[in-house]
Amino acid sequence: MDIEELLPQEPEGGKAEEKKQSPLVSLEKDLDLYADSIKEVAVEIMVEGISANPIFIAHQYVVNIGEVILDRKELNTEWTIQASTFEEFVEKGIIQQDKKALFLKSYKKPEDFMCVFVIVPEGANFIYYPYKNKG
Structure with a gap:
């Protein structure tokens, strides 16, 4: 899933200018800043x-x-990052037993992508955010 898929779409009223900036814009900024530490x-x-x-x-x-x-x-940033594992997510019931294989099948290469479970007031979802290759 790309980060764009989590961004809110145009509101039902139709006036896109009225929507406030998505918190995921600041998340992207923080993930870029945190990338080396996360990796x-x-x-x-x-x-x-x-x-x-x-x-x-x-x-x-x-x-x-x-x-x-x-x-x-x-760090005077917008987002806190915590480290966990697939196993802890299963143990806590966030990833259900019958969804384990599906999750692992879609899990992207951890050397290239960070798997991030994003929690916002509207809910939570997994995203895969690429590490930026440094020149």
Whole structure:
């Protein structure tokens, strides 16, 4: 899923100018800023054998899954990022037992993409955000 698919579409009233900026615009900015740190943690999770499928949680609230690795208050950014794993998501019931194979089939290469579980007031969803290749 691309980040654009999560952005709100034109409101039913038809006047696009009236909608406020999506929180996902600031998320994209923060993910670009955090990318190196997130990738470092993802590699660590895989190398240490904790999980082959790291998942990062992006939120602006308090969530009880994973561990905080980038705190928005400390970094003066919009989003806090927590590190977790596919296994923890299954254990907590976020990924249901009967959806495990489907999730793993769609899981993108963690060396190229960060798997981010984005939590916003309207709900939550998984996105895959590419690491920017540095020249």
